[in-house]
Amino acid sequence: MNSTDILxxxxxxxxxxxxxxxxxxxxxxxxxAMQSQASEMAKWGIGNRLEDAxxxxxxxxxxxxxxxxTHILRPTWHFVSAEDIHWMIPLSTSRxxxxxxxxxxxxxxxxxxxxxRSVQVINTLEKQGHLTKQEIDEQLKNEGIEIDERExxxxxxxxxxxxxVCNGVAKGIKHTYALLEExxxxxxxxxxxxxxxxxxxxxxxxxxxxxxxxxxxxxxxxITEARSALEMxxxxxxxxxxxxxxxxxxxxxxxxxxxxxxxxxLPPFDEFVVSYKDRSELIEDEHYGKVMTKNGLFSPTVMLxxxxxxxxxxxxxxxxxxxxxxxxxxxxQKTERLVQAAIQEYLRxx
Numbered sequence: 001m002n003s004t005d006i007l008x009x010x011x012x013x014x015x016x017x018x019x020x021x022x023x024x025x026x027x028x029x030x031x032x033a034m035q036s037q038a039s040e041m042a043k044w045g046i047g048n049r050l051e052d053a054x055x056x057x058x059x060x061x062x063x064x065x066x067x068x069x070t071h072i073l074r075p076t077w078h079f080v081s082a083e084d085i086h087w088m089i090p091l092s093t094s095r096x097x098x099x100x101x102x103x104x105x106x107x108x109x110x111x112x113x114x115x116x117r118s119v120q121v122i123n124t125l126e127k128q129g130h131l132t133k134q135e136i137d138e139q140l141k142n143e144g145i146e147i148d149e150r151e152x153x154x155x156x157x158x159x160x161x162x163x164x165v166c167n168g169v170a171k172g173i174k175h176t177y178a179l180l181e182e183x184x185x186x187x188x189x190x191x192x193x194x195x196x197x198x199x200x201x202x203x204x205x206x207x208x209x210x211x212x213x214x215x216x217x218x219x220x221x222x223i224t225e226a227r228s229a230l231e232m233x234x235x236x237x238x239x240x241x242x243x244x245x246x247x248x249x250x251x252x253x254x255x256x257x258x259x260x261x262x263x264x265x266l267p268p269f270d271e272f273v274v275s276y277k278d279r280s281e282l283i284e285d286e287h288y289g290k291v292m293t294k295n296g297l298f299s300p301t302v303m304l305x306x307x308x309x310x311x312x313x314x315x316x317x318x319x320x321x322x323x324x325x326x327x328x329x330x331x332x333q334k335t336e337r338l339v340q341a342a343i344q345e346y347l348r349x350x
Contacts, residue, residue, distance in 0.1 A: 001209070001240045001242055001247070002242070003242075003280075003281045004305075004306075005255055006209050006242070006247065006281050007281055007282070007305065007306030007307065008255040008256045008305070008306060009208070009209055009249060009253055009254065009255055010207070010208070010209065010272065010306060011256060011262070011272075011305075011306050012254040012255070012256075013205065013206055013207065013208055013249070013250070014031070014049065014206060014207065014271060014272050015027060015030070015031075015049035015050075015206075016048060016049060016264060016272060017254075017256055017262065018254075019049060019050055019051045019053075020051075021049070021050060021051065022050070022051050022052070023050075023061070023066075024046050024047075024050060024057055024058045024061040024066070024067060025061050025066040025067050025081045025082065025083075026081075027046050027049045027050050028046060028067050028079045028080065028081045029081035029083060029084055029202075030202070030205075030206055031049075031202070031206045031207075031271060032084070032199060032202035032203050032206060032207075033072060033073055033078040033079065033080045033084075033088070034046065034078060034079040034271050035074075035076060035077065035078055035269045035270075035271065035274050036069055036077045036078055036079045036269070037076060037077050037268070037269050038267065038268055038269070039069060039077070039175060040173065041267040041268055041300065041314075042077075042079065042267055042269065043055055043058040043059065043062075044265075044267045044346060044349060045266070045267045045269075045270050045271065046058050046067075046079065047349045048264065048265075048266065048267075048270075048345075048349075053349050054348075054349060055349055055350050059170065062079075062167065062170065063169045063170060065082055065183040065184055066081070066082050067079050067080070067081060067082065068080050068081070068082055068085045068166045068167060068180070068183070068184065069166070069167040069175065070085070070160045070161075070165075070166040070167060070180075071096070071157050071160040071161050072085075072088060072089060072092050072160070072161065073088075073091075073092055073218070073219055073220045074218075074219075074220040075096045075099045075100070075157075075161070075220075082183075082184045085163075085166070085180070085184055086163065086184070086186045086187075086188075086189075087188075087189070087190035087194070087195045087198065088195065088199065089161070089162075089163040090163075090192070090195065091192075091195055091196065091199065091219075091221065091225075092161055092220065093161050093162055093163070095220060095222075096161040096220075097158060097161060097162070100154050100157055100158050100161070101114075101158075103154060104151065104154050107150055109148065109150065109151045109154065114151070114154075114155065114158075117145075117147055117151065117155060118155050118158065118159065120140060120143075120145055120147075121136060121140070121147070121152065121155050121156065121159070122159060122164060122165070122179075124136055124139045124140060124143075125165065125177060125178060125179055126179065127139075129168055129176075129177070129178035129179055129182060130168035130169045130171075130176045130177075130178050131168070131176055131177060131178075132171060132174045132175070132176050132177075133152060133153070133156065133177070135176075136152065136156075136177065137149070137152060156177060163180055164179065164180060165177050165178070165179060165180060166178065166179075166180040166183060166184075168183070193228075193232065196221075196225060196228060196229035196232065197229055197232040197233050199219060199221075199229060200215065200226075200229035200230050200232065200233045201233045201236065203215050203218060203219065204230070204233070204237055204248045204249065204250070205250050206271075207271065207275050207276075208237070208247070208248055208249030208250060209240070209247035209248065209249040210247060210248060210249070210275070210276065211245050211246060211247055211248070211277070211278070212226060212227065212230055212246070212248075213245075213277045213278070214275065214276045214277050214278070215229070215230065216277070217275075217276070217277040218275045218276075230248065234248065236250070237249060237250060237251070238250075238251045245278065256305070261304065261305055261334070261335070261338060262304075262305060262338065263302065263303060263304050263335065263338035263339045263341065263342045264302075264303040264342055265300065265301075265302060265303075265312055265323070265339075265342045265343065265345075265346050266300060266301045266302075266303055267300055268297075268298045268299055268300050269298045270298075270301070272303070272306075273291075273292075273298060273301060273308070274298055279292070281306075281307075282306070282307060282308055283307065283308040284328075287308065287328045290311060290328065291308060291311050299311045300312050300313060300314075302325060302327065302339060302342075304335055304338070304339075308328075309327060309328055309329075309331065309335070310325055310326050310327035310328050310331075311325075311326050312324065312325050312326070312343075321347060321350050322347075323343045323346060323347070325339060325343075
């Protein structure tokens with residue numbers, strides 16, 4: 001196995017070489033979780049992996065609660081399927097709560113007042129869910145309760161990682177908050193070992209070939225937890241060592257045909273890019289800073305056969321969406337034709 005093989009197998013396992021699933025929530029469940037900072041662009045991350053994809057279908061799945069958007073795993077936004085959300089949350093809670101408490105302390109918020117204020121916020125959502133952060137603030141002010149905007153953000157994030165709050169039905173391009181158990185009633189419980197094994201199986205099935213270090217980065221788990229999780233499922237996978245790194249993957253390996261090139265437009269923070277601790281297979285060192293910054297910002301990327309060859313952005317001209325491409329270097333006419341086809345796929349999705 002070489003670097004080209006790794007990328008080719010990942011394209012299949014990440015559903016980017018072949019769209020095998022029909023429903024948005026099936027894609028998210030198969031992937032385990034999908035990072036989703038820029039929510040509108042992140043919908044394309046689902047659509048790119050879906051048969052008959054459209055922005056409307058992905059939005060409907062989110063609004064119906066079949067896909068949940070919340071803070072989980074690493075302390076950032078992710079899409080998680082409704083069927084997975086309740087067993088996945090406990091894997092994150094104890095690790096992420098101190099992160100938000102530390103941030104609150106850093107910006108001068110009184111930690112002692114936060115439990116009382118959290119109850120006030122949750123009571124507001126119990127009375128009327130599917131509120132934007134601004135609407136929650138207005139409801140609280142109507143009751144004579146003043147909460148600093150930064151504190152309100154931390155309270156909502158903490159309520160997400162505790163499994164109390166999640167996204168509600170969107171209001172235009174604004175996301176809202178609602179009570180998780182009202183959106184997705186809890187029907188069963190996993191013990192920790194079962195949850196760890198399930199998370200590892202989903203990750204290495206959908207993201208392999210991947211290393212233990214990739215899984216630790218992606219999941220945010222402690223090293224001991226991640227090792228234990230892989231140990232529980234590794235009989236269902238095969239491994240191969242390349243350049244001193246041990247890669248794990250399902251044994252039903254598929255690689256794109258030689259000479260069959262493919263181009264993709266990926267959104268910022270796409271799983272194909274963000275999920276791996278070591279991204280040396282994806283991009284040449286000289287171009288790394290053009291799409292990924294040291295403080296963790298990722299740009300939309302143009303891919304050719306799994307390698308990043310440029311960046312792109314959506315623009316609006318005469319009230320119509322268009323795509324502007326910036327290649328790292330001069331490309332062939334064949335590559336440009338492939339990228340134009342990928343642009344049309346994205347515009348059809350919109």
